[in-house]
Amino acid sequence: MRSFNPFSGIPTIMTAEEILKFAHERSVRARMKSSLRISRVERTRMREITRLKEFVRSVKSKLRTTVESFPSMEHLHPFYLELAEILVGIDRIRRALGAIYNSIPVVDEIANRHIEALKLASDYRQMKRSRSAAKGRIASVIRRTAANLQTLIEARQVLAKLPSVTPDSPTVVCAGFPNVGKSTLVRAVSTAEPTIAYYPFTTREVIVGHLMVGDTMVQVVDTPGILDRPMSERNDIERAAIAALKYLAHVIIFMVDPSETCGWPLDEQFNLYDEIGRMFPLVPICGVINKVDIAPPHHLASARERMPDAHEIVAKDGQGVIELMTEVVEEADVDSNREQIVGTLSFLDRETDATDS
Numbered sequence: 340m341r342s343f344n345p346f347s348g349i350p351t352i353m354t355a356e357e358i359l360k361f362a363h364e365r366s367v368r369a370r371m372k373s374s375l376r377i378s379r380v381e382r383t384r385m386r387e388i389t390r391l392k393e394f395v396r397s398v399k400s401k402l403r404t405t406v407e408s409f410p411s412m413e414h415l416h417p418f419y420l421e422l423a424e425i426l427v428g429i430d431r432i433r434r435a436l437g438a439i440y441n442s443i444p445v446v447d448e449i450a451n452r453h454i455e456a457l458k459l460a461s462d463y464r465q466m467k468r469s470r471s472a473a474k475g476r477i478a479s480v481i482r483r484t485a486a487n488l489q490t491l492i493e494a495r496q497v498l499a500k501l502p503s504v505t506p507d508s509p510t511v512v513c514a515g516f517p518n519v520g521k522s523t524l525v526r527a528v529s530t531a532e533p534t535i536a537y538y539p540f541t542t543r544e545v546i547v548g549h550l551m552v553g554d555t556m557v558q559v560v561d562t563p564g565i566l567d568r569p570m571s572e573r574n575d576i577e578r579a580a581i582a583a584l585k586y587l588a589h590v591i592i593f594m595v596d597p598s599e600t601c602g603w604p605l606d607e608q609f610n611l612y613d614e615i616g617r618m619f620p621l622v623p624i625c626g627v628i629n630k631v632d633i634a635p636p637h638h639l640a641s642a643r644e645r646m647p648d649a650h651e652i653v654a655k656d657g658q659g660v661i662e663l664m665t666e667v668v669e670e671a672d673v674d675s676n677r678e679q680i681v682g683t684l685s686f687l688d689r690e691t692d693a694t695d696s
């Protein structure tokens with residue numbers, strides 16, 4: 340199955356000045372067939388027309404490739420469409436693409452007018468003036484669209500960094516408040532290597548890892564923390580986490596931290612749990628109570644009351660993680676058994692080791 344980020348293959352986009360420099364260099368190097376028998380005036384005419392045509396061809400090809408190599412917004416997977424909206428703005432991208440594309444006929448028109456003038460000119464100085472006037476006018480058109488090119492350059496930079504996802508693969512998205520231990524879990528069970536730190540908002544983007552279960556590749560997605568507040572007040576980072584839940588999750592792991600060392604009270608964490616349940620009623624949610632090694636008993640008791648079927652784990656040292664992942668994979672409809680999970684995550688299987696010995 341192909342994993343992809345539609346923005347990762349966009350070739351480098353040139354700035355307006357780079358396009359002009361590139362086209363200028365091409366035009367002065369343009370070769371023409373010449374014969375000693377033709378007059379100086381005719382030679383100049385041929386040279387100026389050849390140079391202008393080469394200049395125009397180079398400018399247009401750069402504009403056209405810029406537009407054509409940018410993925411069409413109409414065909415984007417909704418996850419990428421939403422992230423492009425959050426991180427750059429779809430309208431901004433569309434407007435920039437449209438404006439760049441629309442400058443192509445303007446360039447053509449200027450070129451055609453000056454080529455006609457060059458054909459009719461009788462004086463070679465006039466020809467040079469005409470060619471350089473044409474290049475000047477085309478340069479103004481390109482400079483007028485410089486901001487649009489810049490928008491696409493920046494969009495490419497940001498969007499090329501998005502993770503590659505395989506939309507059809509079984510996908511588990513881990514969500515919850517900041518600092519509850521999401522990355523610790525995702526790092527333990529998948530190929531992803533998110534940074535783990537004692538402070539909140541460590542993860543600032545959606546990160547995709549993989550877990551092989553038998554022959555099936557399961558995507559395990561780490562997300563930035565989400566706070567309990569109205570959607571309209573959520574920032575871009577939280578909205579990216581919600582986009583992952585909305586468009587990628589076949590199963591959601593919702594993690595709470597009853598130790599409250601994450602920095603937020605359990606009540607707020609459960610408000611978010613309820614909200615996510617309301618937002619995605621059709622997606623199975625596996626509740627996880629993390630950090631049971633340091634949770635005070637009364638908080639642990641109230642977490643158990645709110646999420647009676649939750650898995651209790653210590654993500655930091657793997658306790659309870661195999662049981663959790665066995666259920667998660669089952670909920671994701673992956674044909675598997677505990678042995679396969681144990682096989683992949685054997686380094687976490689302390690309990691099996693203990694019983695074996």
Ligand SMILES: Nc1nc2c(ncn2[C@@H]2O[C@H](COP(=O)(O)OP(=O)(O)OP(=O)(O)O)[C@@H](O)[C@H]2O)c(=O)[nH]1
Pocket residue numbers: 516517518519520521522523524534535536537538539540541542543562563564629630631632633652653654655656
């Ligand atoms: N005691 C204990 N600490 C844990 C456990 N799991 C994670 N931590 C610690 O909790 C802190 C936050 O862990 P992260 O995995 O970075 O949390 P996160 O939810 O990804 O945080 P953000 O990316 O900021 O949203 C780190 O200091 C971890 O070492 C656990 O089971 N027990």
Ligand SMILES: [Mg+2]
Pocket residue numbers: 521522523533534535541542561562563
């Ligand atoms: Mg994290």
